[in-house]
Amino acid sequence: xxxxxxIRNNRGAASGRKSSPGLLRRSAGVIAKLKMxxxxxxxxxxxxxxxxxxxxxxxxxxxxxxxxxxxxxxxxDDELKTITGLKGDESLLTMSSRKIYEKLKESPWIxxxxxxxxxxxxxxISIRETEPFALLDMKGKMFIVDDxxxxxxxxxxxxxxxLPVIMSDPYNEKEAFREAVDLAMVIKKMxxxxxxxxxxxxxxxxxxxxxxLDGVYVKVGAGEHEDKLTRLSEIEEEVRKRQIPVDYxxxxxxxxxxxxxxxEVIR
Numbered sequence: 001x002x003x004x005x006x007i008r009n010n011r012g013a014a015s016g017r018k019s020s021p022g023l024l025r026r027s028a029g030v031i032a033k034l035k036m037x038x039x040x041x042x043x044x045x046x047x048x049x050x051x052x053x054x055x056x057x058x059x060x061x062x063x064x065x066x067x068x069x070x071x072x073x074x075x076x077d078d079e080l081k082t083i084t085g086l087k088g089d090e091s092l093l094t095m096s097s098r099k100i101y102e103k104l105k106e107s108p109w110i111x112x113x114x115x116x117x118x119x120x121x122x123x124x125i126s127i128r129e130t131e132p133f134a135l136l137d138m139k140g141k142m143f144i145v146d147d148x149x150x151x152x153x154x155x156x157x158x159x160x161x162x163l164p165v166i167m168s169d170p171y172n173e174k175e176a177f178r179e180a181v182d183l184a185m186v187i188k189k190m191x192x193x194x195x196x197x198x199x200x201x202x203x204x205x206x207x208x209x210x211x212x213l214d215g216v217y218v219k220v221g222a223g224e225h226e227d228k229l230t231r232l233s234e235i236e237e238e239v240r241k242r243q244i245p246v247d248y249x250x251x252x253x254x255x256x257x258x259x260x261x262x263x264e265v266i267r
Contacts, residue, residue, distance in 0.1 A: 062092040065121040071128055074152075075109050080125065083107055092117045100125070108150045134164045134184045134201075149181045164193065168203040176203040179222050183209060186225040207252070221252035231257050 112128040133147040142155040180203035200212040206222040228251040250258040
């Protein structure tokens with residue numbers, strides 16, 4: 001009987017010795033997982049805290065306090081701020097420079113624009129405005145237009161800048177209006193604008209585009225405007241020498257012109 005007990009005890013001891021390495025391995029695994037949780041979890045918690053601080057606390061530290069605008073002559077600072085949509089409580093961190101740029105570019109008055117953040121609290125906006133090119137007289141209303149024929153704004157006061165006046169309807173007379181803008185471009189390029197006190201361009205049909213230059217009615221028609229104005233300069237010099245009272249000058253025919261005095265036609 002004693003021998004059997006000894007054998008059982010020995011088996012139990014042997015069984016205990018075999019299970020010890022497995023227990024150690026399991027313990028090591030638990031410890032490794034705890035270390036992993038500690039090494040990964042703590043940084044994540046810290047990162048979350050930083051993100052919370054960044055989202056909720058930092059923006060107020062970089063609130064826009066100054067909006068500096070440069071390059072504007074026709075548009076006021078208040079008008080530009082209204083276009084940007086800035087309300088006064090934005091942060092440089094969360095504000096999108098791209099959106100400000102796109103909003104400003106929607107204005108026909110603005111040709112180029114740059115938006116720059118200057119930390120901690122300044123927004124810099126630099127623009128280059130579109131230059132007024134001509135006046136559009138459309139059904140009694142006067143508009144300032146650029147060199148592409150885009151209406152910049154309606155002229156509501158009595159002060160009229162010295163610009164060519166285009167009498168047309170860009171909506172219902174598109175081709176004629178385009179011819180008028182091209183003619184105004186050539187007038188400016190050739191220096192005619194500085195030699196005349198009054199320039200009106202009448203454009204209802206492309207083939208009938210005409211200009212009133214200081215009271216002289218000139219039929220220009222479509223295309224070849226530079227060549228036609230060169231011929232006009234030569235004709236005006238001859239008319240001055242001969243002191244001819246002119247009713248109109250017709251430049252619509254290739255390489256020639258028709259001058260109609262008050263009483264007869266001279267070719």
